[in-house]
Amino acid sequence: MNKNKSVAVVGAGIVGTSCALWLQKKGFLVTLIDPDSPGSGTSSGNACTIADYACIPVNSPSIFKRLPGLMFASDSPLTVDTKYALSHLPWMMRFLSNCRPSRVARISRILGKLLLKTHEGLDPLLEFSDSKHLLSQQGCMYVYKTEREFENARAANQVRRDNGAIFSELDSGEIRELEPGIKSSFVKGLLFEQASHVLNPQSLTTRYFDCFQKNRGRYVKQRVQAVLHENDGVKILLDDGESVDADRVVIAAGAFSRQIRGTGEHHLPLDTERGYHVQYAGMQSLLNRPVSWNEAGFYATPMDEGLRIAGTVEIAGFHETKNPANLNYLIRKGQEMFDLPERPDQEWLGFRPTFPDALPVIGHSLVSEYVLYAFGHQHLGLTLAGITGKLIAELVNHEEPSHNINPFSPRRFL
Numbered sequence: 001m002n003k004n005k006s007v008a009v010v011g012a013g014i015v016g017t018s019c020a021l022w023l024q025k026k027g028f029l030v031t032l033i034d035p036d037s038p039g040s041g042t043s044s045g046n047a048c049t050i051a052d053y054a055c056i057p058v059n060s061p062s063i064f065k066r067l068p069g070l071m072f073a074s075d076s077p078l079t080v081d082t083k084y085a086l087s088h089l090p091w092m093m094r095f096l097s098n099c100r101p102s103r104v105a106r107i108s109r110i111l112g113k114l115l116l117k118t119h120e121g122l123d124p125l126l127e128f129s130d131s132k133h134l135l136s137q138q139g140c141m142y143v144y145k146t147e148r149e150f151e152n153a154r155a156a157n158q159v160r161r162d163n164g165a166i167f168s169e170l171d172s173g174e175i176r177e178l179e180p181g182i183k184s185s186f187v188k189g190l191l192f193e194q195a196s197h198v199l200n201p202q203s204l205t206t207r208y209f210d211c212f213q214k215n216r217g218r219y220v221k222q223r224v225q226a227v228l229h230e231n232d233g234v235k236i237l238l239d240d241g242e243s244v245d246a247d248r249v250v251i252a253a254g255a256f257s258r259q260i261r262g263t264g265e266h267h268l269p270l271d272t273e274r275g276y277h278v279q280y281a282g283m284q285s286l287l288n289r290p291v292s293w294n295e296a297g298f299y300a301t302p303m304d305e306g307l308r309i310a311g312t313v314e315i316a317g318f319h320e321t322k323n324p325a326n327l328n329y330l331i332r333k334g335q336e337m338f339d340l341p342e343r344p345d346q347e348w349l350g351f352r353p354t355f356p357d358a359l360p361v362i363g364h365s366l367v368s369e370y371v372l373y374a375f376g377h378q379h380l381g382l383t384l385a386g387i388t389g390k391l392i393a394e395l396v397n398h399e400e401p402s403h404n405i406n407p408f409s410p411r412r413f414l
């Protein structure tokens with residue numbers, strides 16, 4: 001394919017803007033299409049971690065064992081809307097079937113290998129968009145309240161290590177020394193010393209977008225309804241009745257990607273794990289780095305504008321109503337760990353794009369070589385956006401992908 005051919009990217013979250021920049025770096029003319037401000041969706045409210053150590057999917061054997069307790073406890077990081085789950089039973093069954101140890105071992109291996117490429121995809125974009133100052137390199141930490149929590153996580157931590165994560169163990173004194181702002185005591189911890197976090201994920205996507213526009217990028221502020229296939233390209237139909245023609249289209253609309261017709265969407269079991277954050281303005285000095293109370297299912301992250309407590313998983317579909325149980329859980333847990341005001345300054349809900357096997361789709365669709373997929377990054381979209389963009393640009397440019405993308409093929413769902 002010649003340079004200066006046109007590529008449309010649907011969705012201007014962190015994954016779409018990363019694809020757009022990588023495509024521009026390869027010389028393509030790129031149009032980004034999104035009805036909302038770039039990066040204002042799920043990509044804005046996450047826990048900010050570049051979690052290149054986090055190869056274990058949420059649907060793992062330990063979750064399966066704890067499932068009944070988690071589902072029915074009043075104090076739980078997991079909530080399931082039973083009505084929604086029952087009406088999406090095939091997805092739930094597939095999600096749970098991937099909790100089997102052999103499946104988790106395979107998924108962790110695949111994710112682990114991709115995660116090792118995180119910085120190959122991310123760093124050139126930070127450089128290109130002049131955003132290096134938004135990355136803090138203080139590491140990330142997991143903490144465990146009891147010896148039992150730590151023992152429960154031992155097998156998973158070994159899998160992390162086997163798949164390339166580098167970390168050291170901490171005792172309670174070392175945790176206190178590194179993070180004196182944590183008021184409650186934790187007996188054990190892990191320090192992922194080489195990990196990093198983004199000080200503001202919304203600002204990062206905005207900078208990517210500004211860089212995109214400076215490099216002749218075209219932005220169309222519209223919702224895409226459908227993709228039509230033409231002889232040598234695609235016609236992208238918009239909400240306002242207009243259309244965009246392009247030689248290739250990359251679908252990067254996160255959890256909403258399946259709503260775009262004509263893209264082979266029917267056979268893709270994409271759903272959402274809803275997640276929440278609460279944020280305390282000006283309280284970021286309580287921490288030096290993101291700290292995850294692993295068993296409690298959340299991160300506390302120091303950002304440029306405050307302390308963010310982010311996490312929980314809610315299976316309840318795409319409606320916009322926030323569940324107070326999830327928000328109150330984060331508020332309670334945050335207060336257990338830190339001296340925080342009674343109410344946060346911000347409460348937020350986002351939609352993780354999740355396939356039952358916790359792997360994204362990266363590559364050509366099965367309907368047409370002109371349609372490419374870049375979505376389904378579940379808990380790791382901020383981390384994996386850069387490498388996803390790089391792989392997509394290589395594919396569009398007819399290069400051999402620099403990483404094996406076979407495990408991310410949509411063919412696995414046939």
Ligand SMILES: Cc1cc2nc3c(=O)[nH]c(=O)nc-3n(C[C@H](O)[C@H](O)[C@H](O)COP(=O)(O)OP(=O)(O)OC[C@H]3O[C@@H](n4cnc5c(N)ncnc54)[C@H](O)[C@@H]3O)c2cc1C
Binds near residue numbers: 014042049275377
């Ligand atoms: C609480 C929480 C904590 C998280 N923590 C982390 C973390 O620490 N580290 C990490 O790596 N990941 C984390 N994640 C996951 C990460 O945030 C997501 O995987 C990532 O944001 C997905 O990015 P995206 O660009 O695919 O989707 P989105 O950010 O959802 O962007 C999709 C875009 O597509 C647009 N769109 C939708 N439909 C259409 C359409 N029809 N036409 C045109 N545009 C459309 C939307 O408007 C949106 O702008 C977390 C997620 C949550 C919820």
